[in-house]
Amino acid sequence: MPKAAAIALLPPEFRRWFKSRGWEPREHQLQLLAKARGGHSVLLVAPTGAGKTLAGFLPSLVELAGPSPSPLRGGAGVAKSERKDKSARDVISTAISSENGSPGRSTPNPALPARGRERRRTLHTLYISPLKALATDIARNLETPVREMDLPVRIETRTGDTPSHKRARQIEKPPDILLTTPEQLALLLAHREAGELFKDLRRVVLDELHSLVTSKRGDLLSLDLARLFKIAPYLTSVGLSATVREPDDLRRYLVPQRAGEGGERALADLVVVQGGAEPDIRMLELDEPLPLAGHTASQSMPAIYDLIRRHKTTLVFVNTRLQAEYTFQELWKLNDDGLAIALHHGSLDVSQRRRVEEAMTAGKLKAVVCTATLDLGIDWGDVDLVVNVGAPKGASRIMQRIGRSNHRMDEPSQAYLVPGNRFEILECRAALDAVHEAAQDTPDARIGALDVLCQHILGMACAEPFRLEDLYKEIRSAAPYAALMWEDFEAAVAFVATGGYALRAYERFAKIVKGKDGLWRVRDARIAQQYRLNVGTIVEATMIKVRLGRTSRARPGTVLPRGRSLGEIEEYFAETLTPGDTFLFAGEVLRFEGIVEDEVLVTRATAGTDPKIPSYEGGKFPLSTFLAARVRAILADPFEWDRLPAQMTEWLLQQRRRSVLPGPNDLLVETFPRAGRFYMTCFPFEGRLAHQTLGMLLTRRLERARLKPLGFVANDYGLAVWGGGDIAARVGREPGFLDDLYAEDMLGDDLEDWLAESTMMKRTFRQCAVIAGLIERRFPGQQKTGRQVTISTDLVYDVLRKHEPDHVLLRAARADAATGLLDVKRLGMLLQRIRGRIIHKPLDRVSPLSVSVMLEIGRERVYSDDADEILAEAEAALLDEALA
């Protein structure tokens, strides 16, 4: 469309407003306006700072402002002239015509309700953001044009914090634009008034879609979107996204899929805004050599401090909470200038986080050390430098982070990557190359999770009675569930009703029941209430509050829980602490005193205490497959080494002299004796989760081969296993031994056996059980009712596994394990890749590469799920005590 014609779509008051701000409508903003006019759903892919949000809302604001300035309307004109392929509008019409059997839908399209100053108030636009804070932020930003143009538009937010009277009013008298989160939308759709509330909805705007679709929240949202499309005949969707590898995945997500028909997929339209100036990004290089292991980047702190000093505002991204704590601590040790450097991570007390956010927006901070909690698109004002400490882990991730600096598209973003060890230098190099080529490694589209499906089915029963076939069809119109089998759907319904067990013991307690009319409905209001309390897919690790204690004056040595709350830590982390342990939290070194009434009681450690960090959670995100392949390629090709710092070349040359450097698809396995034990190291570069699983399975197999494994450690690049048996000698006698050891069949029985015991698997199962509604969610602050009364999902897992290994919940948990905490899928890819490509190097001492993994011993946790081994050690301690 020529620009003049596009501008014509903008009513005069909008044109005036743009002008008064000194702006000109951007092309993609006008494109979105045209798409909306044509009734198309659309995906807008744009870098940060492109005015994405305004583009998303502009069509709604224009429509709400009054009658349209030109005769363009409905599916006419624009669609014909502009599109050849099947438009999203057509898809929607198909969906509508297929509904013809159901009551109230057989009438021909009524005239669109009049919009404008004298219209009836109905909900026009729904905006969904992954973050509550983002919804609030956007609402504030939208108020500006609405006020300045004096538009008759009411904008409201609905989050967990919205008071109940306001929630009720929002359903009775909905605003024009409602900004909310996926969980709140699910709750609204489970409401009996949902059909009435959403029937005139015209647009749903999904912000940060690239981040939403990668998780179970995205699955839930897709199902809710399917329901919205069913309720609202004139609905179109707008997805706002950062650059992704497969935009078609998101385009499918945005529109109803036609289930069952051979592979033809409906796509939303696509508008892409090319990135502005190429980012100015480099690796922070130091003169002194980096260590072989560790992620703290301690040597680089003075250089980072210097960068902060020389820039206006810096965001220092780190990968984990503990790393955030450490970095913050180190920067303040150097902070002779008293720069305003703040700390922000998800575990800090909310009020403290808000203070940091406010100070940031007000431009009062020089730097913020933060974790992924600040990854998403909240506008933090004038950030002119992004520093990423530690491994980048993924190319797309790093680009999104870098996008946080310089919110003006035409200026290059400034960023530094700071490697913490030598392997991270390789990873940074690979990431820099990827950024330079604008290569993306966002994850594949998800297959909808079954536990989320179970939750949704109960929600839909709460909204209104349903026919099984209708709901199945609706669910399959959601892209993640497009391939859902009828059997799986039935299993999910059976689970919701009675647990879906072969032993049909619970028929009389069924939560949803099929009536004589063939419709399924929820049994009673109590079940609906239960649904409302359990909605959502975020099952945090159970958190426990950290409270500062005071030493009792009356009884010295006693600590009373009288101080303020500092935030929350994971329960499993707290469980590994013993009184006297020191750890970093909320920017301080704290001494663990004990757990008192569901709170971790701490005191401030004496000045100068070095924190003991018993559980160092390494990279929270595993190294992406894409970057891993690049790292292996750099390692294998000496010509590539020129582009690495000199210290790296020296190290790699040494490795080549003493052992070997593997080819890009080989697996190097080194064996060597050390201090009376035999070690085996290997370097798959597949991320720590896959390596942990590999380590667990290898130790099982070594045990069976009577090689007496004693433990292992894993990091993102490789793992080391040690034990009492000489693996090299075994390989000497049995040349095929390593091929057998690393054979793919370890993913069969060995994996199954291990899953029975695995704490990771039990944690995964627990999440599925909560999401699916098998057990009730525990809320923070809710009194622990004692373990006899609540039910431990570990026990349920044991029993279910024995009796119904193919139960829908176990299948859901296994699907999660494949990509989640156990990363079995990636391990499978690895084992396939290295078949026949294992290079064994028997050495008489540790090689330069292996040193890096060996250094993790004592730093990383030594993994074992073998309870007897732990107990034997504890029992022996009793014996030692007795003999002493």
Added chain:
Amino acid sequence: MTALPIIRHTGSEIGLHGRAAILDLTGAMYLPEDGVLLVADLHFEKGSSFAVRGMMLPPYDTRETLKALTRAVARFNPRAVIALGDSFHDIGGPERLGDEERATLARVQHGRDWIWVTGNHDHTLPDSIGGEVVEEMMLGPFTLRHEPRGGADAEIAGHLHPVGKVVMRGRATRRRCFVTDGARCIMPALGAYAGGLNVCDTAFQPVFPNGFTAHLIGTERIFAIARAMLCGD
């Protein structure tokens, strides 16, 4: 890591008030001098009790618990079995017991005395489940009751569902256990869905004012763990 000494137990036999007691991996305890097998907190039909409230737990817990019970009975072939209370998760439990489970229970009971000590979850029990119902009883020097009272009695009780937690160099394991000071004993819960209360909880203090040893049920054997090695949750 040094190689651990393998400690040979004389089975899992302990001395209790001067008598032998064998601790079984199922969580049962056998008193050979009396030919009596003790079990505690079976919590039959806990699963269905949750189902009534809309939480559809796998309905196989009673079977699992019966399986453990059957194993223990087969191992010791006791003259009598005494269940120390909370054998059913709620009053309606016996009613909901499935036919198959009812038959299994009858088979285990056959040919031996069977005594149900009542507990707080099952303060009354119907005749239909067989055996004798008592509030508490004496067995040699021991008072057998559901809820431990402490004091001077040599008692064997249940109710608290003891579990012990051990953390060794960042690795934690949490297991059901027998708790004893040599004179009295609190037994672990045998029920498949019976959770546990950490032995470091204050509830155990009045029962064992002079400390205790916890015998944690591992995968292949039972481990005697000193109080000092046990951690709170």
